[in-house]
Amino acid sequence: MARYVLEVNGQAKAVEVHDPQEPLLYVLRNDLRLTGAKYGCGLGQCGACTVIIDGEAVRSCLTPISSAKGKITTIEGLGTPQKPHAVQAAFIEEQAAQCGYCTNGMVMTTAAFLDKSKSPSASDVRDALAANVCRCGTHDRVVKAALRAASAK
Amino acid sequence: MDDAMLPPDRAADGAATLSRRGLLKGGGAMIVGFALGAPTGALAQAARGAKAGPPDHQAVDTWLAIHADNTATVYTGKCELGQGNQTGLLQVAAEELDMGMHQVSTIRLDTNITPDQQATSSSSSIHRGAPALRAAAARARMELLARAGVHLGVQPGSLEVRDGVVSVRGENGFRKVTYGQLLGDKPFNVKYDGTAPVKAPSDYRLVGHRPARVDIPDKVAGKYTLVQHHRVPGMLHGRVVLPRGQRGFGVGAKPVSVDEASIAHIKGAKVIRKGDFVGVVAEREWDAVKAAAALKVVWRQGEPLGDHNSVHARLRKDKTVDTVIANVGDPLGMMQKAAFVRGSSYQCPYQSHAPFAPNCALADPTGEQLVIKSPTQDVYSSRKQVAEVLGLPEQKVRIQFFEGSGTFGRSCYEDATQAAAIMATETGKPVRVQFMRWDELGWDNYGPAHAAEVRAGVNAEGDIVAYEYDGWQHGWTVTSTVSDSARTKAGVERANGSGSITVNPISTGSMYKIANRRVTSHGAPMVNYLRGAALRSPLDLSFAFASEQTIDELAVAVKMDPVAFRRRNIGDERWLGVLDAAVKAADWKPKVMGSQAESGDVVRGRGVALGTHHVSYGAAVAEIEVNRKTGVIVTKKLYGAMDCGLTVNPALVENQMVGQMIQSVSRVLKEEVTFDDNGVTSLDWSTYQVLRFAEHPEVTPVVVQRINEPSTGAGEEVMGATAAAIANAFFDATGVRMRQFPMTPERVLKALEGQQRT
Numbered sequence: 001m002a003r004y005v006l007e008v009n010g011q012a013k014a015v016e017v018h019d020p021q022e023p024l025l026y027v028l029r030n031d032l033r034l035t036g037a038k039y040g041c042g043l044g045q046c047g048a049c050t051v052i053i054d055g056e057a058v059r060s061c062l063t064p065i066s067s068a069k070g071k072i073t074t075i076e077g078l079g080t081p082q083k084p085h086a087v088q089a090a091f092i093e094e095q096a097a098q099c100g101y102c103t104n105g106m107v108m109t110t111a112a113f114l115d116k117s118k119s120p121s122a123s124d125v126r127d128a129l130a131a132n133v134c135r136c137g138t139h140d141r142v143v144k145a146a147l148r149a150a151s152a153k
Numbered sequence: 154m155d156d157a158m159l160p161p162d163r164a165a166d167g168a169a170t171l172s173r174r175g176l177l178k179g180g181g182a183m184i185v186g187f188a189l190g191a192p193t194g195a196l197a198q199a200a201r202g203a204k205a206g207p208p209d210h211q212a213v214d215t216w217l218a219i220h221a222d223n224t225a226t227v228y229t230g231k232c233e234l235g236q237g238n239q240t241g242l243l244q245v246a247a248e249e250l251d252m253g254m255h256q257v258s259t260i261r262l263d264t265n266i267t268p269d270q271q272a273t274s275s276s277s278s279i280h281r282g283a284p285a286l287r288a289a290a291a292r293a294r295m296e297l298l299a300r301a302g303v304h305l306g307v308q309p310g311s312l313e314v315r316d317g318v319v320s321v322r323g324e325n326g327f328r329k330v331t332y333g334q335l336l337g338d339k340p341f342n343v344k345y346d347g348t349a350p351v352k353a354p355s356d357y358r359l360v361g362h363r364p365a366r367v368d369i370p371d372k373v374a375g376k377y378t379l380v381q382h383h384r385v386p387g388m389l390h391g392r393v394v395l396p397r398g399q400r401g402f403g404v405g406a407k408p409v410s411v412d413e414a415s416i417a418h419i420k421g422a423k424v425i426r427k428g429d430f431v432g433v434v435a436e437r438e439w440d441a442v443k444a445a446a447a448l449k450v451v452w453r454q455g456e457p458l459g460d461h462n463s464v465h466a467r468l469r470k471d472k473t474v475d476t477v478i479a480n481v482g483d484p485l486g487m488m489q490k491a492a493f494v495r496g497s498s499y500q501c502p503y504q505s506h507a508p509f510a511p512n513c514a515l516a517d518p519t520g521e522q523l524v525i526k527s528p529t530q531d532v533y534s535s536r537k538q539v540a541e542v543l544g545l546p547e548q549k550v551r552i553q554f555f556e557g558s559g560t561f562g563r564s565c566y567e568d569a570t571q572a573a574a575i576m577a578t579e580t581g582k583p584v585r586v587q588f589m590r591w592d593e594l595g596w597d598n599y600g601p602a603h604a605a606e607v608r609a610g611v612n613a614e615g616d617i618v619a620y621e622y623d624g625w626q627h628g629w630t631v632t633s634t635v636s637d638s639a640r641t642k643a644g645v646e647r648a649n650g651s652g653s654i655t656v657n658p659i660s661t662g663s664m665y666k667i668a669n670r671r672v673t674s675h676g677a678p679m680v681n682y683l684r685g686a687a688l689r690s691p692l693d694l695s696f697a698f699a700s701e702q703t704i705d706e707l708a709v710a711v712k713m714d715p716v717a718f719r720r721r722n723i724g725d726e727r728w729l730g731v732l733d734a735a736v737k738a739a740d741w742k743p744k745v746m747g748s749q750a751e752s753g754d755v756v757r758g759r760g761v762a763l764g765t766h767h768v769s770y771g772a773a774v775a776e777i778e779v780n781r782k783t784g785v786i787v788t789k790k791l792y793g794a795m796d797c798g799l800t801v802n803p804a805l806v807e808n809q810m811v812g813q814m815i816q817s818v819s820r821v822l823k824e825e826v827t828f829d830d831n832g833v834t835s836l837d838w839s840t841y842q843v844l845r846f847a848e849h850p851e852v853t854p855v856v857v858q859r860i861n862e863p864s865t866g867a868g869e870e871v872m873g874a875t876a877a878a879i880a881n882a883f884f885d886a887t888g889v890r891m892r893q894f895p896m897t898p899e900r901v902l903k904a905l906e907g908q909q910r911t
Contacts, residue, residue, distance in 0.1 A: 029382075035375065036374075039511065039587065040509060040510065040590070046509070046838055081376060084374060095365065096373075097373060098808065099234065099556065100373075101557070101558035130846050131845075132845075133838055135507060135559055135561075135843065137819075138812065143846070
């Protein structure tokens with residue numbers, strides 16, 4: 001048994017795991033019941049599990065709990081349906097989701113990207129999302145939502 | 154933290170709603186209901202869920218409940234899969250009830266509660282799901298007006314309704330009563346028979362308009378309850394154990410030996426076996442993941458499969474059951490009299506559903522019924538299959554639908570459901586099973602490969618005079634990998650080897666006036682091919698890829714613009730309508746295809762095509778760039794048009810069209826299940842490639858609205874046209890035809906190389 005204290009969405013959270021190699025994703029979903037980040041491939045190929053750690057978009061499926069240091073933000077900490085973050089509001093405005101399983105990765109990657117890139121082009125947004133998969137075909141709306149969020153800032 | 158300490162899921166009581174109602178209701182009358190401990194809707198629903206369904210189809214109460222706060226719950230038998238059908242079905246119900254969208258909500262499918270409307274498939278939610286709901290809602294309104302008449306002391310004919318408030322016409326709301334006051338969570342106790350008057354389309358206030366999707370705000374906040382999110386006290390995590398990648402259908406995978414000691418080092422991990430089924434459970438999910446990977450199993454599998462490039466030749470040589478699907482005139486004779494004949498053979502790949510969410514289910518055996526939360530597209534069929542696997546009466550199983558991700562047909566959701574059921578029954582504890590990415594891609598029920606031989610003839614004036622399409626494919630499975638292994642039975646396919654999918658006559662030339670046309674389907678038995686089943690717009694991309702390229706070749710032969718050529722030959726104003734809408738959106742400039750080929754490394758082309766699934770009408774124009782050096786094709790712009798009769802919500806259909814067109818780009822350019830003698834080798838997103846952001850086109854969807862025609866499907870009817878338009882654009886750009894897809898850089902370079910030699 002190993003014990004870790006994580007800083008998630010501004011709160012300190014203690015968790016106990018059997019294996020220090022256990023990915024952060026499983027701890028978030030099962031121990032902290034933060035199900036916004038999702039399992040898609042476990043290989044870092046799709047982006048479903050993205051969280052923000054110290055301002056960087058990170059694949060939580062490949063992040064061992066033992067190295068999950070820093071300020072972790074999950075999509076639940078970004079905003080709520082009642083009080084959405086600018087990126088979330090833009091996704092609603094553009095109806096940029098179909099099934100919604102990739103949405104966590106799209107929103108979190110976009111949020112981390114826009115924190116650094118103030119007036120991106122469509123091509124910049126595509127580059128930022130290059131490693132995120134969407135299976136329903138919402139790409140166009142996601143790019144529009146990201147640009148809308150950028151201009152709203 | 155112990156699982157037992159976890160708070161119950163928001164939706165664990167079955168009262169989850171898919172609506173903005175919850176968001177909007179903060180200060181409303183429902184506060185009273187919450188203060189009493191539970192919302193009235195949830196109480197009424199608990200009573201509803203007490204016994205196994207399906208409920209009486211003809212009872213209005215099966216479809217609707219009116220609550221005291223003047224809201225309504227709508228019970229549909231079609232599930233939300235991301236397509237937004239719940240929003241569309243709520244529009245239909247709210248329209249007939251004269252309620253507002255903010256007053257209606259729906260619940261997820263549940264075999265103890267919701268009506269049996271069969272599978273949510275074939276784009277049928279509005280087409281076949283809405284009529285019963287509309288009729289029940291119309292009957293409900295009639296009953297409510299009768300009661301209001303008594304309550305207000307007037308004839309029902311003198312009443313009007315707005316937002317569920319009934320008032321006497323011409324009195325400016327002086328006398329009024331709400332639906333909630335009239336019925337308030339009490340049953341209607343009436344049946345509908347289709348005779349209650351329904352609204353004329355010209356009176357629609359909601360249908361045909363664009364209310365926003367009800368599910369999106371929660372989805373972008375990470376709050377939407379997907380099947381993967383459920384946890385219950387005392388729950389174990391399970392994983393299936395399968396070889397990496399299936400081999401031939403039939404035998405399945407049989408464990409010759411299972412070395413349980415190989416996972417002894419993983420805390421609490423246990424092997425679960427039933428027949429040939431092997432799974433593992435553990436308290437922590439990561440431990441179950443590790444145990445599934447570590448468990449040493451010696452497998453015996455089916456025959457070697459050959460590979461994905463040789464499968465088409467094998468299909469064409471196989472012993473097939475041949476069915477003539479369409480046969481008019483004398484195509485063979487007329488082919489000889491035609492001014493020009495064009496034709497070729499085509500090879501189309503196996504493709505995977507590749508749901509973005511690996512399938513997942515949670516089975517709880519601790520109550521009177523085995524309750525399973527499942528992402529199935531058909532709750533009642535899943536219940537039957539689980540009951541068969543476990544040897545239980547169907548009534549002892551309760552399936553509650555929750556969305557996984559877009560699934561696009563029969564992905565592994567029955568497998569996950571049955572695996573959870575088996576492991577929960579064997580352990581006596583709730584078990585949550587999620588497939589790993591490689592399970593999902595390696596053990597899918599794939600969209601089958603297809604081989605085609607097409608020939609068509611045209612006269613000198615540009616009339617298509619003869620058309621022949623021969624198509625080869627194998628059948629579809631009716632069982633699942635898990636049920637086959639648990640029962641130690643060979644997999645079963647539909648229709649005893651004749652193949653459950655035949656060539657679609659609508660996709661193969663039916664849109665043109667062709668007096669001499671024959672379409673023949675050659676169905677091979679599935680044994681020792683990959684496991685097949687319906688994948689979105691089943692084989693229509695393949696049919697259109699082969700057929701619409703042939704039509705384009707005829708246009709080139711007579712030196713006509715492909716749009717003008719199609720207009721001349723189309724025999725139906727609705728096909729003409731979508732063609733005109735797509736080319737207008739694209740600002741199509743007439744030309745003979747391939748006649749203005751550009752020079753240089755990167756060349757551009759435009760193409761047009763028609764296509765559909767079984768209903769509705771689709772047309773597309775594609776603009777692409779081909780890099781002759783690298784073989785990379787990038788689709789720059791797509792314009793699509795669809796006529797699906799009365800479009801209930803154009804915004805939803807536009808969204809569906811965009812999704813279909815982008816997925817078609819992915820499928821025609823990238824997606825291919827690869828395999829060799831050892832089994833399927835495309836097991837992750839690098840070996841099963843899908844379209845990514847850098848390659849996605851700008852898409853313009855056009856809905857051709859026909860309010861006086863019945864609603865037909867909108868979820869798969871512009872895919873074939875899109876795939877074929879891209880193929881035709883490739884010829885326009887390069888002067889070369891691609892006879893095989895996906896049109897990968899390797900295949901493109903090979904095709905272009907052939908051109909240089911000739």
